[in-house]
Amino acid sequence: MHCWKILNIYKQYGSPRIVLWSAIAFVLTLCVSYLTLGFIFRPSFTDHYFIVFATLFIFLYPIHKFIHYLTLIQHRDDIELQFKKMYGYVPTIHLQIKEILPKQVYLRTRLAPFIVINLVLVITMCFFPQFIHYGSILLATHMSMCVIDILYVKNVIHSPKEAQIEETPRGFEILVPPHVK
Numbered sequence: 001m002h003c004w005k006i007l008n009i010y011k012q013y014g015s016p017r018i019v020l021w022s023a024i025a026f027v028l029t030l031c032v033s034y035l036t037l038g039f040i041f042r043p044s045f046t047d048h049y050f051i052v053f054a055t056l057f058i059f060l061y062p063i064h065k066f067i068h069y070l071t072l073i074q075h076r077d078d079i080e081l082q083f084k085k086m087y088g089y090v091p092t093i094h095l096q097i098k099e100i101l102p103k104q105v106y107l108r109t110r111l112a113p114f115i116v117i118n119l120v121l122v123i124t125m126c127f128f129p130q131f132i133h134y135g136s137i138l139l140a141t142h143m144s145m146c147v148i149d150i151l152y153v154k155n156v157i158h159s160p161k162e163a164q165i166e167e168t169p170r171g172f173e174i175l176v177p178p179h180v181k
Contacts, residue, residue, distance in 0.1 A: 001175040004159060008171030009151050018151070022144040030140035033125070034132060041129035053134040060117075060138060064145055065093045067113040075099055097167045100175065106156060106165040110149045117142050 009018065072079055078099040086092050101109070118139060125135035152172070156165065160180045166173045 001164065002178060004163060004174045004176040006171050006173050007152065007155050009148060013151065018147065022147045025147050026140045026144040029143040030136050033139050034136040037125050037129065037132045043129035043132055045133050046130045056138055057141065060142055061145060062093065064113040064117060064142065065095065067116055068095055068109055071109040071112045100164045100166045103156060103159060103163040103165060107153060110153050114146045114149060
């Protein structure tokens with residue numbers, strides 16, 4: 001296997017640009033989901049169950065990471081859970097993968113929280129339109145979290161079919177067999 005490409009999203013795009021894209025994703029998702037579903041259902045909003053919303057808001061990031069972990073459950077012996085601080089004060093959870101993953105497993109792992117959580121939130125808003133305002137905030141927050149996953153998917157999806165992904169200190173390396181250019 002040889003290295004086809006090294007992915008480090010923070011070096012490739014820069015933190016300010018990623019934060020900007022996340023903010024744009026938040027605003028667009030909030031506006032589109034709130035206005036669209038509010039127009040379709042015309043609900044009378046309620047602020048009941050605010051504590052449930054606040055709890056879900058606080059646990060949205062850990063749930064996102066847990067879904068990443070669930071997609072890698074068969075590799076659990078090769079995963080190391082790390083708690084880090086980004087920018088010196090923002091706590092983050094990092095799943096360090098110590099084994100090489102096939103491209104399809106990597107893509108599934110990156111996309112699983114995006115698909116599962118967003119689908120659950122949209123379905124919940126459709127069944128409980130009186131809470132569209134809460135759901136839209138949760139959906140927008142989660143979309144802003146998913147920007148990094150989407151950037152990784154964007155870079156990996158165009159790699160050769162036989163590619164495998166390895167996490168290294170420099171970033172993620174896309175490895176391909178010698179016969180692939």
